[in-house]
Amino acid sequence: MSEYRWPIEKLNDILQPIRETDLIIIGSRPSQGKTTLMLNMAHRFARDGIKTAYITLERSTLELKERFISRHFRDYYDAENLRRELNEIPLFFFDLRDWAIDEVAYEIEEEKESLNFDVCFVDYLQLICEREGEVDWFKELALLLDIPIILGSQMKRTVLDNPGNFPQEKDFHDGEEITACADTIIMLHHERSYDDNAPKEELRVIVSRDRGKPVNRETVLNFDWEKAMLMEEKQESIPR
Structure with a gap:
């Protein structure tokens, strides 16, 4: 069974490598960095030559790309270079807004056969229409296609x-x-988001399950929230 290192090095300190049949859930309340983290991970995977699919259920493909580009560039030339890179690396965006779970699953299966991508991101679960047993659908799809699926999910109040x-x-x-x-x-x-005096650049990543077993681990990523991008990683993983 193939395995992949996490594209963000600090995640490798607290997580085992990704297996090709894994279903990975990334959850948060709104505006906590879920889409931003998933986009950064997908970009890093593709930049390393790993064929990556990104299913958007919230924004159009163009909106998602331009959001990613606009928040990363320092000037016009940086934006053009990143736009060109996104067209050259194996990162494939699909707009499946307003699709039902069976349609989403079928499209992923069809595109996998066509493009033979290695990793699939789905952003995010609660936007799928006619939802019924959709988490199980994605686990079965990961097993069927032999690809890890990284699925975003909203959390309750x-x-x-x-x-x-x-x-x-x-x-x-x-x-x-x-x-x-x-x-x-x-x-x-x-x-x-809850305390104005807390460090603005910190995104805490909490792992409660890994390889199907309960765990209790966490680390802190340094985030530039204005640019929606990961900054240089300096802090060590912290126990919890």
């Missing part, structure tokens, strides 16, 4: 009732299904 507003598995929409199907569960926490 119950996060706000937790100590320090830290997300927990119980706060997921479709929580029981996610716990039953997911190989890896990652939750994001941007403390600055």
